[in-house]
Amino acid sequence: MRAIAIRRFGDPDGMEVIDLPAPAPEPGQVVLDTEAIGVGGVDAVIRRGTLAGYGFTEGLIPGSEVAGVVTAVGDGVDASWVGRRVWAFTGTGGGYVEQAVARVEDIVALPDDLTSINAVTAGSSATVAHFALAHARFAPGESVLVRGAAGSIGIATVELAARGGASTIAVTTSSSERGRRLLDLGATHVLDRSGAGDPSAPESFDVIIDIVAGDDLPVFIDRLAPNGRLILVGLVAGPPPADFGIRLMNSFQQSRSFSVFSLDSVTVAERDRVRAAQFAATARGDLHAVVHDVLPLEKAAEAHRQMDDGTVFGRIVLTPN
Ligand SMILES: NC(=O)c1ccc[n+]([C@@H]2O[C@H](COP(=O)([O-])OP(=O)(O)OC[C@H]3O[C@@H](n4cnc5c(N)ncnc54)[C@H](OP(=O)(O)O)[C@@H]3O)[C@@H](O)[C@H]2O)c1
Structure with a gap:
């Protein structure tokens, strides 16, 4: 073969x-x-x-x-x-x-009405997005920033946050065209990779789902609201800088949290249960592959x-x- x-x-x-x-x-x-x-x-x-x-x-x-x-x-x-x-x-x-x-x-x-192409598009990404938001203890009415939103995990996170009742969903992307498409999927504000680009976007967020990491991670730790949670899901820009923990400690009084999330920490049975439900939602058109x-x-x-x-x-x- x-x-x-x-x-x-x-x-x-x-x-x-x-x-x-x-x-x-x-x-x-x-x-x-x-x-x-x-x-x-x-x-x-x-x-x-x-x-x-x-x-x-x-x-x-x-x-x-x-x-x-x-x-x-x-x-x-x-x-x-x-x-x-x-x-x-x-x-x-x-x-x-x-x-x-x-x-x-x-x-x-x-399901018969879900193509194999759509299955591998929704597959892992939507499940990672679901459990990353759960790991953040995301609740309806909270503001969310998705960093690196144009990838399949980011797109699913935007859709799930919108369906979950987020008050605001800001995304980072280097492309205005991809930004427009993310607005169609539920984003409310499009930021550039540095987090700038829309003066009407909130300064701080309750939840940040970060697929990027890299040298700019501390910039986004500074964008957490008091009691805000940044969940690191991927590192497409490489590992965070060694001093990012110091930036977190600098705002000790705001009780911000930083955590990593891996799907490996979820039981196989739980993953399969959520994935089967998401496949059904994708086949119905409630989630987009x-x-x-x-x-x-x-x-x-x-x-x-x-x-x-x-x-x-x-x-x-x-x-x-
Ligand atoms: N936690 C888990 O359980 C789990 C499971 C599977 C995968 N992962 C991780 O998730 C990541 C892949 O996710 P994905 O497929 O959704 O992502 P992706 O498509 O590879 O990248 C997401 C977006 O990040 C932006 N980006 C790329 N390089 C960047 C940089 N240097 N600085 C800032 N933004 C940058 C790009 O958007 P723009 O150009 O529009 O900015 C890109 O579309 C990997 O790190 C993988 O290890 C984690």
């Missing part, structure tokens, strides 16, 4: 098409023929080598979510899964393949080039055929 490997960390040219033997399921696993493969921001972070010190090595196959039809199950797995169309989490890699392997607890059956582009699997490097160029709104999806 065809697969995409990261031969060397760095630019997208370090990715290559390889040929691998068809996988066989181990106990507790399923194998599926992929119909759609989500290209996540985390794939680009891994490919750039940002996480090279965290157990990621050259030669790995990127991709963490796929949708397709189960073709085989391992010992201990209900054989009735065979032939069913599912969404699957493949771990922190292993998704850019024609035949993917997943643990049975990491698959969710798909924003697909930026659909490309053949062998064009994975082109997908990553678009991610690096910063032109993506939503999700790029790869298809094996």
Whole structure:
């Protein structure tokens, strides 16, 4: 089967098409023929080598979510899964393949009226957004800032905050066109990456969901209201500066909180329950799966080039055929 490997960390040219033997399921696993493969921001972070010190090595196959039809199950797995169309989490890699392997607890059956492309677009992102807002103890009537809102996690956070009754939803983006699209999805104020650009936006926010991190993180800690909570969900701009904790301590009297959030800290059963509900909401059109582009699997490097160029709104999806 065809697969995409990261031969060397760095630019997208370090990715290559390889040929691998068809996988066989181990106990507790399923194998599926992929119909759609989500290209996540985390794939680009891994490919750039940002996480090279965290157990990621050259030669790995990127991709963490796929949708397709189960073709085989391992010992201990209900054989009735065979032939069913599912969404699957493949771990922190292993998704850019024609035949993917997943643990049975990491698959969710798909409703007939949800396409595989839309499933991998809503998939992890909407679930991360849901639990990140819950981690922030977001409540109706509160103001929210989504930093790095033009990616699939950010878009889902904007929609869920709007549905959850946020009083204000400010977003950061480098593109006025992407800003207009975020306004259509429920944002109320569009800011540039530095947090400026709309004088009518509030100075401070009850909740900040931050997908970016990087050197500017302290600027956004300063934008928290008293008792405000900043939840760091991603680090597309790299890790925070070492002194960001000092900025937090400087406003000790305002009882601000900083926390990281990883979906790994949520039980699999809870994740699957929320994901199944979100798939149903997406099929009904209550949540939007924003697909930026659909490309053949062998064009994975082109997908990553678009991610690096910063032109993506939503999700790029790869298809094996
Ligand atoms: N916590 C979890 O459980 C979990 C799960 C999955 C993934 N993640 C993390 O989430 C991140 C990917 O999320 P995603 O796919 O939604 O994001 P993404 O599409 O890669 O990026 C989101 C947006 O950030 C902005 N951006 C990019 N570089 C920036 C920079 N240097 N400074 C400021 N803004 C910048 C871009 O928008 P503009 O150009 O419009 O500004 C981009 O659209 C990764 O870090 C991944 O590790 C976390």
